[in-house]
Amino acid sequence: MSKGLIGKKVGMTQVFTEEGNLIPVSVIDVSTNVVVGKRTAEKDRYSAITLGFGEVKEKALSKAEIGVFKKNNAPLRRHLKEFRVTPEEAATVNVGDAVKADLFSKGQLVDVTGITKGRGYQGVMKRWNFAGFRDRASTHEYFRHPGAIGQRKTPGRVFPNKKLPGHYGVEKVTTQNLTVVDVDAEKGLLLIKGSVPGHNDGILYIRPSVKVALRESHKAAKK
Amino acid sequence: MRRSLLEYVENKFIRQDVADFRTGDTVRVHWKVREGDKERTQPFEGIVIRKTRGQNRATFTVRKMSYGVGVERIFPLHSPRYEKIEVISRGKVNRNRLFYLRKLRGKASRVDVLDETETAKQP
Numbered sequence: 396m397s398k399g400l401i402g403k404k405v406g407m408t409q410v411f412t413e414e415g416n417l418i419p420v421s422v423i424d425v426s427t428n429v430v431v432g433k434r435t436a437e438k439d440r441y442s443a444i445t446l447g448f449g450e451v452k453e454k455a456l457s458k459a460e461i462g463v464f465k466k467n468n469a470p471l472r473r474h475l476k477e478f479r480v481t482p483e484e485a486a487t488v489n490v491g492d493a494v495k496a497d498l499f500s501k502g503q504l505v506d507v508t509g510i511t512k513g514r515g516y517q518g519v520m521k522r523w524n525f526a527g528f529r530d531r532a533s534t535h536e537y538f539r540h541p542g543a544i545g546q547r548k549t550p551g552r553v554f555p556n557k558k559l560p561g562h563y564g565v566e567k568v569t570t571q572n573l574t575v576v577d578v579d580a581e582k583g584l585l586l587i588k589g590s591v592p593g594h595n596d597g598i599l600y601i602r603p604s605v606k607v608a609l610r611e612s613h614k615a616a617k618k
Numbered sequence: 619m620r621r622s623l624l625e626y627v628e629n630k631f632i633r634q635d636v637a638d639f640r641t642g643d644t645v646r647v648h649w650k651v652r653e654g655d656k657e658r659t660q661p662f663e664g665i666v667i668r669k670t671r672g673q674n675r676a677t678f679t680v681r682k683m684s685y686g687v688g689v690e691r692i693f694p695l696h697s698p699r700y701e702k703i704e705v706i707s708r709g710k711v712n713r714n715r716l717f718y719l720r721k722l723r724g725k726a727s728r729v730d731v732l733d734e735t736e737t738a739k740q741p
Contacts, residue, residue, distance in 0.1 A: 408673075408674075410627065411698055415650075417694055
């Protein structure tokens with residue numbers, strides 16, 4: 396079994412639950428996931444399976460890229476991602492196997508990783524949630540500034556990683572503990588409650604929640 | 619592709635028994651209310667002042683006067699939480715959104731009722 400899926404954000408909409416409540420969902424297309432390779436402890440010193448996603452024509456890939464698929468006799472895919480699994484888990488799948496959306500079940504918590512929308516060069520209020528300044532009592536042209544950024548002669552410099560204006564967005568972000576609302580294995584769709592990082596058509600990695608796994612391991616250790 | 623997948627998801631949640639009504643119509647919405655483990659219906663009657671579209675996301679707003687206070691409720695058109703929508707009368711209005719009713723009181727805030735022959739002509 397694989398430990399995750401590669402998907403494409405389709406967009407957001409709303410669905411009704413069985414109780415009749417209207418909830419926001421992100422629709423994720425996970426239809427073309429295929430195992431395209433394996434990493435083994437003997438050869439690569441770790442165990443993982445490589446998933447491919449998104450059908451692609453041969454002419455769109457370089458010879459080197461095609462070689463990767465040809466070597467394993469796997470179908471061509473545009474996006475690749477390795478998921479770490481134990482050797483026993485890796486033994487249950489073969490190269491060329493399709494991995495369906497039913498890897499996840501209704502109600503399960505998942506972590507979704509993606510690249511956020513680019514916001515360009517932004518000030519400290521948007522980028523770091525600074526409070527800004529009061530717009531009364533003779534504040535002059537100083538509403539969205541960062542304020543003081545250092546001390547005095549000591550240390551006499553600005554500390555590294557000081558939160559300042561700059562480029563914001565286009566970064567890898569994981570949203571944790573999102574609920575799977577519905578799984579459509581036939582169409583290859585996942586419905587996930589709430590928003591997921593990035594723009595529509597962006598590539599996402601969906602994995603079982605690490606926090607849930609951690610909690611379970613703590614519980615097991617107590618017993 | 620993107621739209622079609624979204625529409626596929628949305629169309630699964632569309633109610634087939636949606637009543638045919640327009641803005642200006644007076645309707646009674648039989649909303650199901652859950653009290654403890656009992657369920658009963660609570661009718662809400664008023665004039666439809668807005669309908670929004672969008673597959674299963676469509677909503678409509680019903681306005682009524684309750685003890686001299688204007689009350690508006692927004693219902694999802696495809697919600698499984700209402701039993702039925704009764705159309706009490708067809709209204710004759712010149713707008714799609716009747717927000718002007720909010721400023722009017724008493725006789726001025728009435729909506730003309732279409733008579734039966736005109737009702738029949740409506741699509």
